[in-house]
Amino acid sequence: MSALLTIERLGVRIDGPAPVDLVHAVDVALAPGERLGIIGESGSGKSLTALAVLGLLGHPLVAHGSARVATDAGEVEIVGTPSRRLDRVRGATMSAVFQEPLSSLDPLMRVGKQVAWPLAHHGGLRGEALRRGVLDALADVQLSDPERIARSYIHEISGGQRQRVAIAIALAAGPRLLIADEPTTALDVTVQAGILELLQREVAERGMSLVFISHDLPVVSGIADRVLVMRGGRQVELGETAQILGAPSDPYTAELVAASRRLDGFLPRPTPERGA
Template sequence: MTDTPLLSVQDLSVAFTQGGRTSVAVDRVSFEVHRGETVALVGESGSGKSVTALSVLKLLQYPAASHPSGAIVFNGENLLALPEHEIRRVRGNDITMVFQEPMTSLNPLHTVEQQVAEILFLHRGMRGPAARARVIELLTEVGIPEPETRLGSYPHQLSGGQRQRVMIAMALANEPKLLIADEPTTALDVTVQAQILTLLKDLQRRLGMAMLFITHDLGIVRRIADRVCVMNHGKIVEAGPVADIFARPEHPYTKALIAAQPRGNPAPPHPEAPVVLEAKDLKVWFPIKAGVLRKTVGHIKAVDGISVEIRRGETLGVVGESGSGKTTLGLALLRLISSDGPIVFMGRQIDVLNFKQMRGQRREMQVVFQDPFGSLSPRMSVSDIIGEGLRVHQPGLSDEEREARVIAALNDVGLDPEARHRYPHEFSGGQRQRIAIARAIVLEPSFVVLDEPTSALDMIVQAQIVDLLRDLQNKRGLTYLFISHDLRVVAALASQVMVMKGGVVVEKGPASELFAAPKTDYTRALFAAAFNIETAAS
């Protein structure tokens, strides 16, 4: 590192004005990033991390956003003072950014080649064969296999990890001096996450670039950052070398962040507890059709001969990478998609029931999805969202009785019942997930499928949701199928674990035994990536 910082954020404040009201999102923040260095901004959602990062490239919506104070000096130039046509010279050239969700950042109507080549044309005037050769070179650098075959692919034809690699290729196309990475691995599997972190560190060493890394995952900070700035309510409450902050945190908020890991062990179900759900040799095959007559020429075997048995009060954790069949298995067990093979729920075979016959079982079988904002209707109040199932399955309840059940469910998930007349957008991500859980438990089900319910949440909120799910299970005797790629959460909640890959089970057994001594290479690789046994960035 040199004495002169590449990026110096000095006394930065960011305010937003809407409807005549002004709120401060970032309050007099200062930090530096030197050449070749990685600085991490960490904190919960709403702490001001992303707003600070977006300010560097002036990507906030002006004039609604303003900077009451501060300067952002890059390479000796105050970016906040630059007019729009001048800041465009910096964006995508000297400073680039990788966002959290590549599917929303990439243009769905343009191919991979078009999107990467556009960066080369805008900043270097490169086009034609030279641009194509450079695109192939970039895709090779970021680890896209057989890049020539991917040039004509659209974003929806790529996996999550491949899409993120394309975003990184676009960001590195002009060999920037500074890369801003805003939660670039949050939505990825642990193995893909480890690969992306390794890729970023390798590219950083090769190009000598600096990196500003925004995350809420302190495990990632340990693996990739040199220095860390901890943000809370728009302020940096603590900053310093990563080793020092983790070894000797001083601020109470930093201590809470470091301690916010899913903890505790699930209580094993009673060996004589009744079996709630059982499936044998379950298959979900999706046909591949081709030709003018759309004949079936093969099958995608999303779930291929899986057997499951879950007892009352038990949690079965289902883990594996994206595309392994986890969610498909959960949907099949709920009879939300077609499958082959017997499924017995509460002693009754349900795979032979039609839609109308299944409706009577729905009260006992509920699901909580990964993205609560996407699964909650924005046009319904919280009271209506939670009470909707009661209207369908218990139409005999009076309005007062239904309201009382809604209030009880909100109390059970730790939310203020007085907020039941508000709408989903008025709540934080953790609160929305609690609303989704309340919607599931208000019907007093026996079986709940939890599909990645904590993957998009901050560490503190994640730990709270795990504690909540465990408490509800103990209180109500709930049976969970817990789908996740976060093995730390699975270890805290599941008594049995099933590892899936390519639609089949590669390993299964008691969680304590599986975590202590995984038997297959795939499981060991999965655990190594999750628990940082082998650091992704050394």
């Protein structure tokens, strides 16, 4: 099966007279419908890797190596491609949900207009079809009273509702790949379970691939088919979830698993039935 996402020797550095490497030679391929978890301590390079894959690194950060995503028109190389040329890929083929919806959503624009943008830009919807598409997208992420939410600004809705709006925007144009970077970390613990359940349901029903970045090993164990472990910007270990979290071969991974068991009391063993 051809890969949906192919990452080869991907790195990130701070550009300048004395470049500093932050991410080193990440190699992984993601099949259509596959779920990859990326774990590691803070500063391990997880989010930088995701931003490089999305083509969203800002100066002075520069990606090198290769990150290619499969589209209907063939593979598109992300690294080195101008951002304006990636607009047809981001949203339509791959999309993202970030940790803090307050920073990823526009506080000066009503929610409905923010959801409408990918539907109009990638889906070509206009007029009544666009209005209905916005309401349907908000309803799909289980937001009650979509019309009220569409009229609201983000400060007028709760944190959990904001993250559901962010998910609605990410899914609006029907991407094949969703990158979720710590999507529940900023939420109240009582809200997290609902967001995780929503993500898993949407990914499963749409047959999407998922890259799920988290420090929460129990959550990753219930979502991911495979796990990539990162430390200090380097790829430490990559393999099936059951093997990585059940019998890690690298000492660092073993430390992560042991710490999770101590802190959480119990790290569920991955099973074929992950509640998707």
